[in-house]
Amino acid sequence: MTEELTLPKQQMDTALLTVSREDIRAISSVVVDGQTHRLGQQRDFRRNDQLAAFLPETGRLSLAWVRLADGEQLDVHQHPTKSMILVCKGSVRLLGDQERELAEGDTVAVPPGARHGFVTRPGEVFEGLSVQFEGSGLYEDETEPRVRFDGDLASLAELERYNAERLEQFGRHRMFELFDSGRVTADPEMRARFVNALYVWSVYFQRMLYARQAVCADPRLREVYAGHLREEFGHDVLLKERHGISETVYDPILEAVGNWFVLQMHGADEAAKIVIVHMVVESSCQVFGERTGVAFPEETADDVTYFDLHSEVDEDHRELGRDHLRGLSTSQFPHLMRVCGQAWDQLDVLFERIATHMVR
Template structure:
C-alpha cells in the first residue's frame, strides 16, 4: 500500500526527494508592461514546495523546466542577470543577437542585457532547463517577470531595454579583463591600488544616498530611500577596514564623477534619481560584485566581504522605484533616456579611472 509523503517527511537531511515534472506548477504566458507574452511551457522549480525548500537561498540558484512545442516561439527579450539554457531534448532555433540552430546537449550562456529568444520549426519540439544564478528566477513570480520583451512598446520598456543594452556594454569594459584573467587575484599590489581607488567612489556613493534622503519631499519614496540607505550604510568603512585600503587616492576625475552623482540628488526630479541610482548604479554594482569578488576569496572566507555583499543585495536594490516609474506619463521618458545615458557614461568614466590606477 502506498503512503503519501508530506513536505515535513521530505525535510529530513537524509531523505531523497523525487518530484515529477508535472508536480511543478506550469505557466504558459506572462504579462509584461501590459502585454501578454507566450512562454510555451515554463515550470520554475520554486513553484513546488519540496524543491523550493531544497534549493539554497545563499548563492541562490533558480532552475526551470522549459518547453516549446511544434512551431511555438518565445519572443526576443532581455534580462538584467545571467541565464543559462540547457537543451535536454529536441531542437530549437536561437533568435536575437545571435541566431543558431541548437540540438540536444547544447548549452546557451546569455549575459546580462543580451537579446535572445527561441522558436521551434514545424514538427520539432524543445525541452530544456533554464538556470539563473542571481536572485529570483525570470518567471518565478509570474506577476513581476524579470524580463523586457523587444516587442513591448511602452516608454518604460524602451527605457529598460536601453538600460539593459548599456549594462551589456559595461560588462565588456576592459576593467573586467584584469579580474577575468586572474591578474588582480595574483597581484597583491594591484589589489591594493584597486581598493584604494574604489574607496573614493564608495565614499561618494554614501554621500549620494545621504543627499537623496535629505532632498526627498515625497513621503513614500522617502521611506523607500531610507530602507535602501539602511542596507548600504557603512559599506565604505567595510571596504576600508576589511580589504586593506592603505593609502588615500586623489584623482580629480574620480572626484568629478563622484560629485556628479551627488549633485544629481539635489538638482533632478525623483524619477531621474531612480534611474540614476537604481537602474544604472545598482545594476552596475551587481555585475561589479560578481565579477570582482573572485579576487578577494581569502577575505571572503575570513569574514564579511564588501564584494560578496554587493553581489547579494544589489539585485533587490536595482528594482526599487519601478512602481513610481510606471505611473509617469509618456512625455517624461525622453528626458529619462538622456539621464540614463549620462549616468552610464559617468560609470564608464569611473571604471576607466579605476583601471588606470590599477595598471600604473
Template sequence: MTDQTPAVMTFARSDIRSIASVEVGGETHWLGEQRDFRRHDVLAGFLPEHGRFSLAWVRLRDGERLDVHEHPTKSMILVCKGSVHLIGDREQKLGEGDVVCVEPGAKHGFETLPGEEFQGLSVQFDGTGLYEDENAPRVRFSEPTALAELESLNEARLERFAGHRLFDFFDSGRMRGEPLLRRRFVSALYVWSVYFQRMLYARQAVCADPELREIYAGHLREEFGHDRLLRERHAVSADVHDPVLEAAGTWFVMRMYGADEAAKIVIVHMVIESSCHVFGEKTKAAFHDDSAGETSYFDLHAEVDEDHREIGRDYLRGLSPSQIARLLPVCEEAWNQLELVFDRMAALVEA
C-alpha cells in the same frame, strides 16, 4: 429599532482595497489608484448580481498614465474631480462632470499632466469588473509601455559595461594573484565608494515624497558603512584621493540636489545598482576569503544589488510617455559618467 429595520451604511473610499497595477500578457501595467466596489465584501453583497454591473473609484495624479487598452464590455467613466486627457481612438481633455462612454473593443486610456489630478468613477454594465480580480483582469493593452524603451536602453548599456576592460584583470586571474594590482584597485574603489555613500545621504536629505523617502531610507540602511567596510578589511588609507574619480563622483552627488525623483531613480537604481550587481559578480572571486568568516564588500554587492536595482520601478511605471522620454538622456549621461569612473579605475590599476 428592530432587526428588521433597514440599515443605512456608509463607506469611505479608503475602505475599498486599492490596487495600483495589473499584469497582462507578462507585462505590468500601471492603473494609478483603482478601487473596485466588489473588492469590499459588504458592498459586493449590496450590489445586485442579476443584471450585474460593477463600480470602481479611479485616480491618476501628477503625470500618471493608464495605458491605452480595450475590454469586452461597455464602460462609462465619470469625471468627479480634476481633469484628465482621454487618449486612444479619441483624444480629448476632460473636466469635472464630463462622461465618457466606451463601447466594447474601443481603444482608450487616460493621462494626466505633471501637477494635474483626476478622480473618477468607472462603471461596467455587464459581468465582472475590469479589475475586480486583479489576477485575471478583463483588459488587453494595445501598446507597449513607454518604460520598455528605457529598460531596453539600460540593458544595452549594462551589457556594454559587463565587457569593461577593468574586468579583464579579474577574468584573467591577475587581480587575485598580484597584490600590487589589488592595492591599486581597492584604493580607487574606496574613493568611488565614499561618493556613493554621499550620493545616498544627499538624496535622503532633500526627498520631499514621504513614500519614496521611506523606500530610500531602507536602501540607505542596507548600504550604510560599506565604504568603511572596504577601508577596514583591505587597509585602505582614509586620505586616499584621485581628482578624476572625485570629479565624477561629485556629478552623482550634485544630481541628487538638482534632479527630480524619476531621474534619481534612473541614476541610482537603473544605472548604478545594475552595474553594482555585475561588478559584484565579476569581482567577488578575486577577493573571496573563506577563512575570514565574514561577508566581504564584494560578496555584499553580488547578493543584494539585484533587489536594489528594482527599487522605484513602480514609480516609473506611473509616468507618462513624455516623462519617460525625458529620462532616456538621463540614463545615457549616468552611464557615461559611470564608465568614466571605471575607465579611471582601470588606468590607476595599470599605472
C-alpha cells in the same frame, strides 16, 4: 590558373582594408510595431563581414552610410542612444525638435530620446554618415531596429531595454578583463591599487544616498530611500577596514564623477534619481560585485566581503522605485532615456579611471 596567395597572419593583421560602399548591404525600410517606415538607403558598416571584423566590440562604434533621393523623407523618430549625422554630400532639411537646412560639412549631434528626421527637396540628394557610440547600430539588425517613430513614444519598457544594453556593454569593460585573466588575483599590488581607487567611489556612493535622503519631499519615496540607505550604510567603512586602506587616492577625475552623482540628488526630479541610483548604479554594482569578487575570496565560512555584499543585495536594490516609474506619462521617458545614458557615461569614465590606476 592563378595560385591563391596566403599571407602570414601577422601580415594579414597589418594589411590595409578597402571596402566600396556598394559592398555594404543596403536596406531601404524597416518594420516597427507592424508599420513599414522608409529609410531611403541605409548601409550599416557591420553588414560587411570584413568591416564587422575590423570594428572593435569594446567601446563599440557603429557607422552607416545613409542616402535620401530627391523628395524622400525619413520620418521623425527617436532612439535610446546618442548619435551623430555628418552631411557628406548634398543638402537636407532636419525635422523634429529642431528644424533647419543642412549642407555639406554640417554635423548634427542627436542626444538619446531627441525627435529628429530628414527630408530632401525635389531635385536634391542627401548622402551622409550616421554614427552611434554604444551598442548596436540603429538598423544593424533590421528585424529589431533601435528606433521609435512619432506616435510610438518611449516607455518604461524601452527605458529598461536601453538600460539592459548599457549594462551588457558595461560587462565588457576592460577593467573586468584584468580580473577574468587572473592578473588581479595574482598581483597583491594591483589589488591594493584597485581598492584604493575604488574607495573614492565608495565614499561618494554613500554621499549620494545621504543627499537623496536629505532632500526627498515625497513621504512614500523617502521611506523607500531610507530602507536602501540602511542596507548600504557603512559599506565604505567595511571596504577601508577590511583592506587596510590608509592613504586616500586623490584623482580629479574620480572626484568629478563622484560629485556628478551627488549633485544629481540635489537637482534632479525623483524619477531621474531612481533611474540614476537604481537602474544604473545598482545594476552596475551587482555586475561589479560578481566579476571582481573572485580576487577577494571569503576568509571563513561566516565571512562576507564588500564584493559579496554587492553581488547579493544589489539585485533587489536595482528594482526599487519601479512603481513610481510605472505611474509616469509617456512624455517623461525621453528625458529619462537621456538621464540614463548620462549616468552610464559617467560610470564608464569612473571605471576606466580605476582601471588606469590598477595598471600603473
